[in-house]
Amino acid sequence: MSAGGAIWITRARPGAEATARRVEALGFTALVDPLLEIDFLSPAIDLTGIAALAFTSANGVEAFARLTAARDLPVFAVGETTARAAQAVGFVEPLNADGDVEALAALIARTLPGPVLCVGALQPAADLPALLDSEGISTRALAVYAARDQAPEPETLARLASFDAVLLHSPRAARGLAAVLEQAPAPALRVLCLSRAVADPLTAPLREARIGSVAFASRPRESALLDLLQR
Structure with missing residues (x-):
């Protein structure tokens, strides 16, 4: 072209x-x-017992960063763009799966970090908590934005x-x-x-x-x- x-x-x-x-x-x-248009949501942020955060999109990172100043937890990012977004808002050295949600789940499973907060869309394209649950990793899901057609x-x-x-x-x-x-x-x-x-x-x-x-x-x-x- x-x-x-x-x-x-x-x-x-x-x-x-x-x-x-x-x-x-x-x-x-x-x-x-x-x-698509992104609507940011305003859920309560409870990080009690959470060992790591998992982000499946840069939109999730931005929405989460608007809700809390917490930046001390380890971060897993689905890909390069999401990892860069996490760094831009203050997370240190996010781990980059450099792939899709399945690759992200595999990366998390290899490190076995403990309870993971899966931060993403209200209607996600893939079910990261289910993938992690199948690996025996405890998770909570947090919807921080909604995508509207x-x-x-x-x-x-x-x-x-x-x-x-x-x-x-x-x-x-x-x-x-x-x-x-x-x-x-x-x-x-x-x-x-x-x-x-x-x-x-x-x-x-x-x-x-x-x-x-x-x-x-x-x-x-x-x-x-x-x-x-x-x-």
């Missing part, structure tokens, strides 16, 4: 803005129009056929795009996904030729996703 084309960024803000900057640094034009702007729909690619960071955003494509097919559109799990909801749109192609990153990290723009 030649640089200079337009790329639709669908992830929620504020992460979308950082992605847009990286896309533009590669020579593309970025359009930020999220398919958001329809694209009419201007985005009008330009759908002209985008060089659309970037998807989550299965939920992929389901949102699939719903959009039912009413506004884009047979030439290239869809680039953070992982195979993100790409899965697009099986039917691809089979029915409502999009042109689907590819997913070799590793579930944004640098690998952006590498797909150069192919």
Whole structure:
């Protein structure tokens, strides 16, 4: 794909803005129009008996940091972006699973840290507490944000056929795009996904030729996703 084309960024803000900057640094034009909106929640924070924190997204880190000044517990992060977010708010040397939720569970299980507080979304894409419970690790879940579906702007729909690619960071955003494509097919559109799990909801749109192609990153990290723009 030649640089200079337009790329639709669908992830929620504020992460979308950082992605847009990286896309533009590669020579593309970025359009930020999220398919998800993040609502921060206000649960009570009780860290009694907790030995470590586990974060499955940067949104979870930001939401948690708004609720408490506690930064002294060990932190496990699902990937590079989440680990960087944890460092940015004051956690020291978070352990990075550099993968998906299954990789995060495996990393935690190898260290057996004791009771883990799993911090994340109200409706998570994967059940980290269940994975840890199956390994005999005690957990508590804490929902600190909710993701809400958001329809694209009419201007985005009008330009759908002209985008060089659309970037998807989550299965939920992929389901949102699939719903959009039912009413506004884009047979030439290239869809680039953070992982195979993100790409899965697009099986039917691809089979029915409502999009042109689907590819997913070799590793579930944004640098690998952006590498797909150069192919």
